Structures are given as structure tokens and as C-alpha cells.
Amino acid sequence: MSAGGRAVAHVDAPALLVDAILAPERLAALDMAAWERLLACARRNAVLAYLAERAMREGLIDSLPEAPRAALHSARTSAARLSQLARWELERVRRAFAPAAMPLIALKGVAYVVRALPHATTRILSDIDVMVPRDRIGEAEQALVDAGWQGTKLDAYDQKYYREWSHEIPPLHYPGRLLSVDVHHTICPPVSRLRPDAAQFWADAEPCEIPGVRLLSPVDSVLHAAVHLFFDSDFDGRFRELVDLHELLTAFGGVSGFWDALIARAKMQGLGRPLYYTFVALTRVLRTPVPAAALAASRAFAPPPLTDRWMTNTLETVLTPVDPQIWPPANRARLWLLFVRSHWLRMPAHLLVPHLVRKSMRRVRVDPLAAPR
Amino acid sequence: MNVGELSPALVSSRMAADGLAVAIPPVTVRLRSPLRQVATQFHSLYADYVVADASDYADIDVRLVPAGGARRWLRPQVQFVVDGVMPFDAFPQDHALPLFEWGLNWVFSHRMHDHLVLHAAAVARGGRALLLPAWPGSGKSTLAASLASRGWRFFSDEFGLVKLDGGDVIPFVRPVALKNQSIAVMRAFDPHAFIGTSFPKTRKGTVAHLRAPAESVRRAREPARVGAVVFPDFEAGAEASMRRIDKATAFLKLAGNAFNYEVVGERGFKAVAAIIRGCESYILRYGDLDAAHAAIEGVMGDRA
Numbered sequence: 154m155s156a157g158g159r160a161v162a163h164v165d166a167p168a169l170l171v172d173a174i175l176a177p178e179r180l181a182a183l184d185m186a187a188w189e190r191l192l193a194c195a196r197r198n199a200v201l202a203y204l205a206e207r208a209m210r211e212g213l214i215d216s217l218p219e220a221p222r223a224a225l226h227s228a229r230t231s232a233a234r235l236s237q238l239a240r241w242e243l244e245r246v247r248r249a250f251a252p253a254a255m256p257l258i259a260l261k262g263v264a265y266v267v268r269a270l271p272h273a274t275t276r277i278l279s280d281i282d283v284m285v286p287r288d289r290i291g292e293a294e295q296a297l298v299d300a301g302w303q304g305t306k307l308d309a310y311d312q313k314y315y316r317e318w319s320h321e322i323p324p325l326h327y328p329g330r331l332l333s334v335d336v337h338h339t340i341c342p343p344v345s346r347l348r349p350d351a352a353q354f355w356a357d358a359e360p361c362e363i364p365g366v367r368l369l370s371p372v373d374s375v376l377h378a379a380v381h382l383f384f385d386s387d388f389d390g391r392f393r394e395l396v397d398l399h400e401l402l403t404a405f406g407g408v409s410g411f412w413d414a415l416i417a418r419a420k421m422q423g424l425g426r427p428l429y430y431t432f433v434a435l436t437r438v439l440r441t442p443v444p445a446a447a448l449a450a451s452r453a454f455a456p457p458p459l460t461d462r463w464m465t466n467t468l469e470t471v472l473t474p475v476d477p478q479i480w481p482p483a484n485r486a487r488l489w490l491l492f493v494r495s496h497w498l499r500m501p502a503h504l505l506v507p508h509l510v511r512k513s514m515r516r517v518r519v520d521p522l523a524a525p526r
Numbered sequence: 527m528n529v530g531e532l533s534p535a536l537v538s539s540r541m542a543a544d545g546l547a548v549a550i551p552p553v554t555v556r557l558r559s560p561l562r563q564v565a566t567q568f569h570s571l572y573a574d575y576v577v578a579d580a581s582d583y584a585d586i587d588v589r590l591v592p593a594g595g596a597r598r599w600l601r602p603q604v605q606f607v608v609d610g611v612m613p614f615d616a617f618p619q620d621h622a623l624p625l626f627e628w629g630l631n632w633v634f635s636h637r638m639h640d641h642l643v644l645h646a647a648a649v650a651r652g653g654r655a656l657l658l659p660a661w662p663g664s665g666k667s668t669l670a671a672s673l674a675s676r677g678w679r680f681f682s683d684e685f686g687l688v689k690l691d692g693g694d695v696i697p698f699v700r701p702v703a704l705k706n707q708s709i710a711v712m713r714a715f716d717p718h719a720f721i722g723t724s725f726p727k728t729r730k731g732t733v734a735h736l737r738a739p740a741e742s743v744r745r746a747r748e749p750a751r752v753g754a755v756v757f758p759d760f761e762a763g764a765e766a767s768m769r770r771i772d773k774a775t776a777f778l779k780l781a782g783n784a785f786n787y788e789v790v791g792e793r794g795f796k797a798v799a800a801i802i803r804g805c806e807s808y809i810l811r812y813g814d815l816d817a818a819h820a821a822i823e824g825v826m827g828d829r830a
Contacts, residue, residue: 193609197609477610
């Protein structure tokens with residue numbers, strides 16, 4: 154085995170990925186072994202198309218070596234198609250809701266697409282998320298079913314879980330279409346200790362270029378992403394969510410008054426803790442330039458010092474990109490569950506544990522023999 | 527250096543350690559596995575492929591690892607791992623090589639969106655490619671393999687990889703996965719063909735891999751302009767008939783055959799248009815290979 158072969162193993166791919174995202178101009182200096190590790194790591198963490206977008210924005214993608222350039226272009230093309238489908242699916246939902254004048258807020262990925270945020274077309278979407286008023290969620294579901302969407306076939310356990318413990322109804326899927334629709338009535342599951350007032354989100358929601366569709370205000374979309382980052386018991390894809398927050402804060406952070414409004418809103422809605430953790434994770438993992446005043450203000454939401462120290466270390470461990478070369482993978486998912494369990498959920502433990510076990514047993518697998526789409 | 531120039535033992539030890547990186551143009555694949563039969567079977571099927579340096583860039587990084595759990599003692603299984611993810615359920619360990627082939631196809635089809643990817647076999651002669659677009663069960667693998675054994679340059683039995691600028695086809699030369707009766711058909715058609723281990727009782731029945739011709743592997747970086755598009759339609763006992771179809775019909779059939787037509791968008795439309803404008807398209811019904819070859823000579827013969 155050549156010395157070069159050993160060099161491949163010694164690349165710190167997660168560090169390389171963070172560097173490449175923050176300073177794409179460094180891509181020009183990479184050797185081919187580093188490229189291989191970088192692209193595999195970016196793919197594993199669902200940010201390959203995002204890396205391509207960063208390289209495009211810096212105007213250097215055309216100067217990259219042929220094979221990595223092809224991989225980046227391919228990832229970008231495929232993610233861009235998903236974002237196009239998301240916009241189209243949102244339009245279909247809007248049409249289904251229009252006769253009943255159902256109020257509609259587009260959330261997360263599809264909202265980033267409508268806002269034309271630079272990273273919006275790089276996300277690997279599998280669904281679109283929309284919010285409707287809580288007292289009309291049954292009507293919203295029926296409107297979609299009447300228009301041809303179908304509910305997910307769930308067993309009694311899952312039905313019960315969704316209806317009782319979730320802030321959304323089971324995903325709706327239109328036969329033959331790639332993206333499903335998730336209908337929410339608020340941004341935090343009722344199982345959580347967080348109880349923001351959904352009426353406030355509606356009050357501040359902004360119109361957009363699509364008549365009849367509204368978007369969360371910039372501060373609320375950051376808070377939603379922050380809650381989501383820490384909420385999902387599914388550990389995979391956390392780094393991707395962190396990148397979303399990095400981009401949201403980069404896009405909105407320059408607007409005058411944004412940071413003060415963000416802190417004030419978090420306090421008012423009782424979402425200070427997730428915002429504090431978001432700042433901790435972002436500054437440690439992605440070196441996001443959060444203004445010193447905002448950082449200082451967010452410390453008011455910090456937990457007691459001992460918990461704070463444990464949490465801060467855990468967050469950095471868990472939210473750093475996964476290195477796909479390490480096989481079998483380190484079980485960071487377990488640490489994540491511990492974290493989610495201990496800090497956020499109010500679902501009773503006798504319900505929570507079986508739920509998490511079921512969830513972990515149901516990893517999505519595809520059939521290599523089926524024709525790809 | 528080619529895979530065949532390494533000893534099976536060396537291939538096995540490299541696969542068990544840092545992996546063996548092999549150029550399978552247009553990609554380089556790094557394969558790691560502690561399973562000896564994977565190394566042995568790979569060694570014979572990929573003998574003519576160039577070994578990349580361990581420090582070279584690999585586009586696709588695959589591990590075939592024995593699955594854990596209690597079943598490993600009773601019915602050993604194998605997992606396909608790509609970039610640290612296991613996209614598929616485990617396969618029986620005896621089927622590790624078919625799993626590698628199918629898994630590689632799956633990964634490849636998800637990563638080639640800088641091309642239009644057709645579900646097509648392709649061969650070429652005299653610098654002109656014959657594109658055979660069809661869904662599984664149409665006999666395109668066997669037809670392409672039989673043409674390759676009669677001197678056509680083999681491109682692929684599965685992927686018609688089309689450049690988005692101009693519509694030329696590029697090879698993705700791999701072993702041909704022959705299924706069930708096709709194995710005997712190819713043995714009879716070309717007694718000298720190298721066909722590897724038979725894998726009975728896979729999800730697609732019995733599968734055996736036909737080694738791609740060495741010359742086709744050697745020239746796997748040479749694209750070709752499409753000389754004819756022939757949609758094959760195998761039916762046991764059918765008389766061979768080659769029917770020309772109009773360009774609008776051909777366009778719709780070819781675009782509808784692509785894996786990623788909607789993903790690549792306008793550039794895919796233009797690539798399909800360039801192919802359809804540049805040559806004639808046909809539907810070939812056939813019941814036996816010799817008659818199919820004669821019909822193909824009829825439309826491609828003047829190009830040789």
C-alpha cells in the first residue's frame with residue numbers, strides 16, 4: 154500500500170467539510186484523496202448540493218478538478234429539481250385549500266424556496282410542510298383527501314401517536330408524486346415542554362409572491378428551525394439542520410433590528426432555551442458570526458452551569474458532521490436520544506421509550522432492484 | 527496495472543484492508559470487503575479493468591460487510607454500505623457479488639445527473655452507437671451481450687449514458703447480468719464467453735455475470751455518436767421485424783425511457799432531440815438472436 158493510501162485515512166473529513174463550507178476558496182488547494190473524503194462526508198451529511206452552491210456562489214466551481222466538479226453538478230441538479238417540485242406541490246395545496254379560504258403558512262424547506270434563500274435549492278426534500286389553524290386541521294386534511302391526496306397507511310399505534318402526541322397529522326401523499334405533504338397546526342409537538350402561542354405566528358406571518366400563501370416572519374422561521382433542530386429524535390441529518398440555521402441567520406442577520414427582535418420573540422414565546430442552544434451549536438460547529446450582544450442576551454436562557462457544560466459538549470459532539478469512513482459508525486444517535494429525552498419531551502417515559510424503539514427499528518430502506526426515480 | 531495482473535490473494539487482502547480502487551469509466555469505485563468470495567469473483571469478472579492508485583480519487587466508496595445479529599450464525603448475510611449508509615436490506619452472503627452489481631447500479635443512477643441516463647443497452651461499431659432502450663424483460667441485456675460477442679464494442683446492458691451537450695453516448699462497461707434462460711442462451715450463442723458463478727434463488731431468479739469483452743473495457747473512455755435507436759421487444763417464437771417509427775413517436779419513447787429526464791430538464795430535452803434528429807429509430811420485434819442480428823445489420827450495416 155502506498156503512502157498516499159494512508160494519507161486518505163488521515164484526512165479529518167468533518168473538519169474539511171466545515172472549512173469548505175465557510176471558505177470555499179480553499180477547495181482549490183485540495184488533493185484528490187482529500188476530495189474523495191470531503192465529497193463522501195458532504196454526501197453523508199446531506200450537504201453535497203449545498204457545497205456545490207457555495208462553490209458556485211464563489212465563482213470557482215469551473216476551476217475544480219473534473220470528477221469532483223461532476224459530482225457537485227449532479228448533486229446540485231438533483232436537489233434543484235426537488236425544490237422545483239416543492240414549489241409546485243405548494244401550489245397544488247393552495248388550490249385545494251382555496252375554495253374553503255383555508256389560511257396557509259408554508260414552513261421550512263418549501264418556505265426557503267419561496268423566499269429564494271441561497272441554500273433553498275440545495276436541500277434534499279422529501280416533503281413540504283404547511284401550517285393551518287389548529288381548529289381547522291381536520292377540514293384541511295379533508296380538503297386534501299378530496300383533492301386526491303391519500304393518508305399514510307398507519308397501524309393503530311402510529312395513528313394514536315400522531316393524533317395524541319404530535320403537532321401534525323400523518324403525512325399525506327398524492328399517488329405518483331415524489332413529495333408528501335405534512336400539515337401542522339403549530340411548530341412544537343404537544344409532547345414538548347415548549348408551548349409557544351401559535352396565534353402569534355399567524356399574527357406576524359408575511360404574505361409572499363404566491364397569493365393565499367403566507368410565510369413565518371424571519372424571527373419566527375429561525376425559532377421554528379431552532380426548535381426543529383433539537384426536537385427530532387431522529388439523529389440523522391442534524392448537521393444539515395444546523396446549516397439551515399447558519400444560512401437563515403446569515404440571510405436575515407443584516408436586517409436592522411433583527412437580533413433584538415429574535416431575542417425578544419424567543420423570550421415572549423418561551424423558546425429561549427432552544428435559541429440559546431442554537432447559538433452555542435452554531436458558534437462552536439460552524440463559527441457563525443452571531444453578534445456579541447445577541448450572544449450575551451441569549452445567556453439569560455442558559456440552563457444551570459453544570460447542565461450547561463454537559464449540554465455544550467454534547468451539542469458539539471453530536472452536531473459535528475458524521476465521518477462516513479468510520480465504520481461501524483460511532484453511536485451518536487444514542488447520545489442524541491438522551492439529550493432529546495432529558496430536555497425536551499414531556500411524553501411520559503412509558504410511552505416515549507417504546508416509541509423511540511419503534512422508530513429506530515423502522516429505518517427507511519430502498520430496493521436496489523427497483524427502477525430508480 | 528489491471529485487476530487480472532494481481533493475484534486473487536492480493537485482491538482479497540487489499541479489499542480486506544484499505545480497499546481496491548478500480549476504474550470503471552466514467553467512475554472509479556473503491557471496494558472493501560472481508561469476504562473472500564467477493565474478491566475471487568470480482569477478480570475474475572473485472573480482470574481487464576485498471577487498478578487505480580490507493581490515493582486516487584474514487585467516486586463511489588462501497589463496503590460489503592457481513593451483517594451482525596444472531597442470524598450471522600444461521601444464515602450469514604451481507605450489507606451494502608455506501609458513504610457510511612446502508613440503503614438496502616441485507617442480502618444472503620452467497621449473493622454478495624450480485625448485491626454489489628445491483629447496488630452499484632443504484633448508486634450510479636442517483637449520481638449521474640450531469641448526464642441524461644437512459645434505461646438502455648448500447649453497443650457500437652465503426653464509431654456509431656446502437657442504442658437499445660427498454661425496460662427490464664425486453665431482452666436488451668442478452669441482445670447487447672450477443673452483439674458484443676460478434677465484434678460490436680460493448681457499452682452497457684443497463685445504462686445509456688448520454689452527454690448533455692450534443693447527445694453522444696458514453697460507455698459504462700460492466701459485466702452483463704444474465705438471468706435465468708439467458709444464461710443458457712448466451713452459453714449456446716458463444717461457447718467461449720466467460721460466465722462467472724451462477725447465483726440461484728436471487729430476487730431475480732438465477733443470475734450469472736458475463737465478463738465484458740477486454741477490448742470494450744480498454745476503450746471504455748471513448749464515446750460514440752448514436753447511429754440508430756432500436757427499441758427491442760423480445761417475444762419467444764416471434765418472427766423478427768424491424769419497423770421504422772416517426773421522429774415524434776421516437777422522441778416521446780426515448781424521453782419516457784430516461785431515469786432522470788425531469789431532473790436534468792431542458793438539457794435533457796435537447797439531448798434527446800439531438801439523438802432523434804441525428805438518426806433513424808425503430809421497433810425491433812424478435813424471437814431469436816440471429817434473426818435480430820440480421821435485422822440490425824439491415825439498419826446499421828451500411829455504417830460499419
